[in-house]
Amino acid sequence: MFESFRPNSLKDLLTLIDGRECYKFAGGTDLYIRKRQWQGAERKFDKDVAFIGHLDELRGIERDGYAFHIKACTTQNDVVNSSILPEYIRVPYRLMGNPAIRNTATVGGNIANAAQVADSLPILYATDALLLLKSILGSRIVRIQDFIVGKYRTNLAKNEIIEEVIVPDGNFNGYAYRKIGSRKASILSKLSIFIVYRKENQILEDVRVCIGAVNEIPIRSPEAEKIFLKNHDIEAFLLHLKKMFDAETDKRSTKFYREEVSIRLVRHFLEKILEDGE
Amino acid sequence: MMIEFELNGEKVKIESTLSMRLLDVIRNDFNLTGTKEGCSEGECGACIVFLDDQIVNSCMVPMSNVIGRRIETIEGFSKTERYQIIERAFIEEGAVQCGFCTPGMIMATESILRKGGPITDELIKEGLSGNICRCTGYQTIYNAVQAVLKEVQAHV
Numbered sequence: 001m002f003e004s005f006r007p008n009s010l011k012d013l014l015t016l017i018d019g020r021e022c023y024k025f026a027g028g029t030d031l032y033i034r035k036r037q038w039q040g041a042e043r044k045f046d047k048d049v050a051f052i053g054h055l056d057e058l059r060g061i062e063r064d065g066y067a068f069h070i071k072a073c074t075t076q077n078d079v080v081n082s083s084i085l086p087e088y089i090r091v092p093y094r095l096m097g098n099p100a101i102r103n104t105a106t107v108g109g110n111i112a113n114a115a116q117v118a119d120s121l122p123i124l125y126a127t128d129a130l131l132l133l134k135s136i137l138g139s140r141i142v143r144i145q146d147f148i149v150g151k152y153r154t155n156l157a158k159n160e161i162i163e164e165v166i167v168p169d170g171n172f173n174g175y176a177y178r179k180i181g182s183r184k185a186s187i188l189s190k191l192s193i194f195i196v197y198r199k200e201n202q203i204l205e206d207v208r209v210c211i212g213a214v215n216e217i218p219i220r221s222p223e224a225e226k227i228f229l230k231n232h233d234i235e236a237f238l239l240h241l242k243k244m245f246d247a248e249t250d251k252r253s254t255k256f257y258r259e260e261v262s263i264r265l266v267r268h269f270l271e272k273i274l275e276d277g278e
Numbered sequence: 279m280m281i282e283f284e285l286n287g288e289k290v291k292i293e294s295t296l297s298m299r300l301l302d303v304i305r306n307d308f309n310l311t312g313t314k315e316g317c318s319e320g321e322c323g324a325c326i327v328f329l330d331d332q333i334v335n336s337c338m339v340p341m342s343n344v345i346g347r348r349i350e351t352i353e354g355f356s357k358t359e360r361y362q363i364i365e366r367a368f369i370e371e372g373a374v375q376c377g378f379c380t381p382g383m384i385m386a387t388e389s390i391l392r393k394g395g396p397i398t399d400e401l402i403k404e405g406l407s408g409n410i411c412r413c414t415g416y417q418t419i420y421n422a423v424q425a426v427l428k429e430v431q432a433h434v
Contacts, residue, residue, distance in 0.1 A: 051297075077332070100333045101408065
């Protein structure tokens with residue numbers, strides 16, 4: 001048996017989860033399916049559930065001089081339709097699920113769920129996003145790379161909630177994104193490539209490359225990016241990425257397919273980025 | 279617990295639980311069976327309803343997220359003038375085969391129209407992308423939506 005709770009405020013929620021282990025149920029587009037039952041039957045959760053999708057305090061998008069702030073229960077379509085967020089943040093969300101799913105699935109949910117195929121992670125890794133975590137004891141800010149530990153595993157403490165996602169404004173002026181799946185909508189990625197960069201006066205000043213859904217967690221190497229910015233050696237950069245591959249063949253595709261296509265796409269995009277304006 | 283919300287324009291109260299699916303409440307407690315259960319995981323769109331004017335898959339909405347909000351099912355929407363236009367177009371284009379996906383397709387069509395602004399072919403495809411037709415009658419459904427658009431735009 002489990003108990004369900006619907007706290008009236010963020011403060012009530014933090015009090016509730018202090019000492020009581022709960023699923024934090026926002027949009028539920030993943031959690032609900034995993035607890036699937038027969039028609040008309042109550043879903044069977046194996047621990048208590050705190051419903052948080054109604055908390056307006058956890059919804060909204062803001063911008064300050066340094067970063068974009070997205071509250072955890074902001075829906076994916078709120079991101080897609082945002083007039084504040086730049087296109088490179090909105091595009092990956094626009095290709096997730098389908099319109100009805102995006103109206104309920106949340107930004108925080110995709111992160112906390114930490115699926116291997118979570119399509120929001122590559123953009124968050126590439127932009128060095130931060131998470132504002134909150135508990136009754138206080139707040140802490142962690143890097144997304146330190147938060148995601150593995151497939152479905154994060155560093156979120158039982159008494160904590162993701163309050164906000166902070167995406168630093170890197171003054172990027174270009175991006176490339178490609179999601180590969182068996183079809184366009186409602187599909188788990190076989191892989192996804194997200195690249196964001198800044199080019200001023202035909203000089204590449206910053207570039208971030210992230211590969212999602214291949215390994216258990218997104219692949220990115222800031223060290224290799226730094227070297228690439230100096231030498232523009234695409235093959236050396238790809239060699240570095242290849243060494244990071246740790247994929248396994250699963251129902252989505254083979255290891256070989258995911259790794260090979262990733263390399264070819266990154267090569268294609270980097271060639272294009274270097275060519276443009278040179 | 280007693281859960282209150284608005285269903286097809288009427289304030290309703292129902293004894294249910296926070297974790298019960300909206301789909302089950304609509305079909306079993308209110309006997310509104312126009313909303314169908316297909317895949318049960320948000321991919322087929324047969325269970326689409328409007329929640330505060332946005333389409334959602336009711337198989338993935340817990341009653342906790344419905345409290346105090348407005349739900350519109352195909353039964354409620356069928357009383358509108360616009361429904362009549364969509365129904366006519368679906369019939370004339372032969373867009374209904376077995377009919378199981380049709381309520382969801384109609385709700386998705388309406389959501390495309392409610393977005394407003396210019397509607398491109400790409401937007402129609404995206405708007406229907408969360409709905410699966412096992413009879414594979416996609417082209418006729420797509421044609422029907424285009425016919426609806428023509429008629430709606432002619433009346434503007």
